[in-house]
Amino acid sequence: MENVLSVKNLGKSFKSKNVIQDISFDVRKGEIMAILGPNGAGKSTTIRNIMGIMYPDEGSIEFHNYAKNEIPRQKIGYLPEERGLYKNVKVMDMILYLAELKDYPIKKARERAMEYLAKLGLEGKEKVSVEELSKGMGQKVQFIGSIIHEPELLILDEPFSGLDPVSQEVFKKEIKALADNGTAILLSSHQMNMVEEICDRLFMISQGRKVIYGSLEDVKNEYANFKCTLRGKNDISILERIPHVQRVEQKGEVNVLYLSQDVRVTEWLRQLPESLNIQELSIDRISLHEIFIDVATAQQGGAQ
Structure with a gap:
């Protein structure tokens, strides 16, 4: 072009x-x-x-x-x-x-x-x-x-x-x-x-x-790791112990699991505990807004 x-x-x-x-x-x-x-x-x-x-x-x-x-x-x-x-x-x-x-x-x-x-x-x-x-x-x-x-x-x-x-x-x-x-x-x-x-x-x-x-x-x-949005009553400590979960954000029954960059989604789904309460589940990449925040914050932190 x-x-x-x-x-x-x-x-x-x-x-x-x-x-x-x-x-x-x-x-x-x-x-x-x-x-x-x-x-x-x-x-x-x-x-x-x-x-x-x-x-x-x-x-x-x-x-x-x-x-x-x-x-x-x-x-x-x-x-x-x-x-x-x-x-x-x-x-x-x-x-x-x-x-x-x-x-x-x-x-x-x-x-x-x-x-x-x-x-x-x-x-x-x-x-x-x-x-x-x-x-x-x-x-x-x-x-x-x-x-x-x-x-x-x-x-x-x-x-x-x-x-x-x-x-x-x-x-x-x-x-x-x-x-x-x-x-x-x-x-x-x-x-x-x-x-x-x-x-x-x-x-x-x-x-x-x-x-x-x-x-x-x-x-x-390169920058947008996957995240899993899970709706259901679950103890946050259980979610945090799932492999490749870097952090969990919990609001009521809605949990957002941020996954590591090397995760293979299909394999990761097989590792979910059978005891999890899953009403809804969706997986997508983090948004450009989240990438912007992560990169800008890292740059500012590195300059301090």
Whole structure:
């Protein structure tokens, strides 16, 4: 798959503090790539370097099919975490202004704007001023502004923030559709459930350095141990003595057994005591949210 963006050995310092060190990843055409990390990990600094808002001290950022070090601003869409629409401007005028900044044809921009306003539940709002919109509606308008010019690379920083569950589903659908049509998407979000549902690959950064990089499937295989959710009245001490059980979380009759990485599920099931009270039993891998917590906690602990 063709790379649209390549970040190589990126480094950036402020005074004596290294904010990011040796950061490298690619974003491919038609994929959704997540950049993750706890607060202060260096995600925003990385994005700002890609956008040319600041410049790295080390490494390079290459946009394929463009001259080295050239930032093709007209081909990049950006939804920043900090929202910034002019409040006293009408919705359609705001979107067309953003399209004009990218030298995108105004007639085509107006047609696309009407299409997306309808898709995102804002039909009839084109003549309403931005200040009259709710926070979620303003978020939708800014999203439209970030994609109105059909960017090759779309950078979304916390796109689901401030949206109700229905709007989040609509955003997920549109983001997937953009990727299906060939847009390369770099997405930053703290909502791990959203990331897990829509992203193809992920890059996790902690304390300015890479800690995880790969496809969602590969990351799950490497970091996501199995867990068994068991409903039934059972003594926790019995559950803790079952082979390969690392820890048990018990809430009433629901027990979650976290298993070791080397466990073979089929064989493990045969080792369950016959005396167990089993009303329901399910086995799956731990979620991306749990992986994020485990890795981030381990990194922070190692730095102390």
